[in-house]
Structures are given as structure tokens and as C-alpha cells.
Amino acid sequence: MQHRTIILTELWEADRSTFIRNLCRCTGRYTESESDQEIPLPCPTAFGFPIMVDLYLMILTTGSGMVMPFLIERYFPEVIGFIVMVDSTQPDLSTAAMMIERYAGYGAPRISILVAANKQDAPEARSIDDLRVALNLPDTIPIVPCIATDLQSVKQVFLTAVENRLSPDEYQAACTNLGVVI
Numbered sequence: 001m002q003h004r005t006i007i008l009t010e011l012w013e014a015d016r017s018t019f020i021r022n023l024c025r026c027t028g029r030y031t032e033s034e035s036d037q038e039i040p041l042p043c044p045t046a047f048g049f050p051i052m053v054d055l056y057l058m059i060l061t062t063g064s065g066m067v068m069p070f071l072i073e074r075y076f077p078e079v080i081g082f083i084v085m086v087d088s089t090q091p092d093l094s095t096a097a098m099m100i101e102r103y104a105g106y107g108a109p110r111i112s113i114l115v116a117a118n119k120q121d122a123p124e125a126r127s128i129d130d131l132r133v134a135l136n137l138p139d140t141i142p143i144v145p146c147i148a149t150d151l152q153s154v155k156q157v158f159l160t161a162v163e164n165r166l167s168p169d170e171y172q173a174a175c176t177n178l179g180v181v182i
Helices: 016-027 069-075 092-107 128-134 151-162 169-176
Strands: 002-010 045-054 055-063 079-087 112-118 144-145
Touching: 002 151, 016 151, 045 151, 079 092, 079 151, 112 128, 112 151, 128 144, 144 151, 151 169
Parallel strands: 002 055, 002 079, 079 112, 112 144
Antiparallel strands: 045 055
8 A cells, every 4th residue: 555644743742743633633543532532642742544546544643743854764765844833823933944944955846845734723823924924934835824723724824735746537536435425
């Protein structure tokens, strides 16, 4: 089975575990009662789910956003993208900006980067435009609103991250697996 890897990382308790729990819930990996319990996530943690017969998409989570290029090259040569989850309510995003810049150099254009601006439902959350400026993001790096506690939001972030990295048939299979009609 072919493997593709998405690396999910976060800074400042951006709620990565809730995002993963809800993505697992969408794919049927956990029942409702199991997904409402705390899932321990040692760092790094990896999990995956089948998209179609010959494609198995994996997500590798890392603590504090530190993934070294040699780890990617040696153990995950099939990385197709990064989802960098940031907390939209944090006043200082300079470390996140440096991390995103580092990821941009790992394997572009082969490896895409998507910024998930989590906690967009909080009253103090920065707007997407403000976050783009604070993170010094070029237009080539998408930033999407995220609410990790909302299943539809989690699906949208994940599908946006893989949309241009999969064939049309693979993308359709991913949507079907997540219960999304396109």
C-alpha cells in the first residue's frame, strides 16, 4: 500500500489533540464514546487511515513544532505536506513564523505547507488577514480558519491540506472517507 505523510505540528497548545480526535471521529477510527475521552498523544505520534485501496494517508504529530530535515528525509520520504496549527489568540507569533519559514525550505515545492488558524471561534482570535501579516506568510502558503472542536472545520482543514497533493480520484476517495460530498 502506498503511504503519504502529512506532518501536523503546533505551538502554544493550539489544540492538536482535539483536531486529531475529531479527524479520527470523522473517519470512524474511534466511536463517539471513545473520542470524547482524552487520547494520550506521546510525541511524536503517528496515525493513518486508508483513503482508497492503494493509498494510506498518515499524519505524524510532533511536539513544539521541531521536526528536523534529516528525520523527514530518512524516515518519511513520502511527506506531501505540513499542517502547522497556530493559536489565533496568541499575541506573539514570531516563533511560529520562524518555524513556518523553516518548513518552507524542507522540500518545496514537493512539500506543501498549510497554516491552520485554530480557535477562530474565540472572541480574541486574530483575523486571517492579521495572522497572515503577523506570520509574514507569502500568498503561496494558504492559511485557513480552524475550530478544532468542530468536525466540519477539521474536515475542511485536512482536505485543503491534501487537495493539490492527491490525484482527483484519490482526493474524491478522501472526501468520501470523511463523509464530504463534493
